[in-house]
Amino acid sequence: MQTAADLMTKRFLRISTEHNLKEALALLLYGEQHKAETAAIAVIDEQGNLAGILTPECVVAGLSGLNAHLSQEALSEAVERNYSLTVGQVMKKGIPTATKETPLSELLLYMRTGKHECIPVIEESSVIGLVYVSDLFKQVAQLALTEEDQGIQM
Incomplete structure (x- = not known):
């Protein structure tokens, strides 16, 4: 049985709740340029514990002020005004977590029951x-497809 320990990405981006959105944007762009996973970034509090998850969607929503009906000029002004918001103000909170022993079936349940880009794996509060x-x-595809199926060409 596959567990979180088998599936987790051990090298991932982290950011503090105190960083501002300009710094978060720079980290996301850095991650993109260096082929790091940027669908979600772990947000760490002052004690080094998980505080939440930051997604590109969180950053865009924070920078734009959640207003979809802005002119280009008004959007530019909103972005400049909102650069100083902190990651802690816009991150996703209450994200389910897993341990190294959490089975694949439970991880899939977490993903199905909420819009989560990732599930943080916690050990001793880190x-x-x-x-x-x-x-x-990738894991489900491996289970579902035979070697012959994986070579399907369209």
């Missing part, structure tokens, strides 16, 4: 890995 949706997809 984040030791992230299980991304893409990790779960």
Whole structure:
């Protein structure tokens, strides 16, 4: 039985609740340029514990002020005004967590019951890995497809 320990990404981006959105944006762009997973970033509080998850969607919503009906000029002004918001103000909170022993079936349940880009894996109150949706997809695909199926050409 596959567990979170088997599926988790051990090298992942982290950011503090106190960083501002300009810094978060720079980290996301850095991650993209260096082929790091940027669907979700672990947000760590002052004690080093998981505080939440930051997604590109959180950053865009925070920078734009959640207003979809802005002109280009008004959007630029909103972005400049909102650069100083902190990660702690816009991150997703209350994200389910897993331990290294959490089975694949439970991880899939977490993903189905909420819109979660990843599930943080916690050990002694520290984040030791992230299980991304893409990790779960690859595992389920491996279970569902035979070697012959995996070579299908379209």
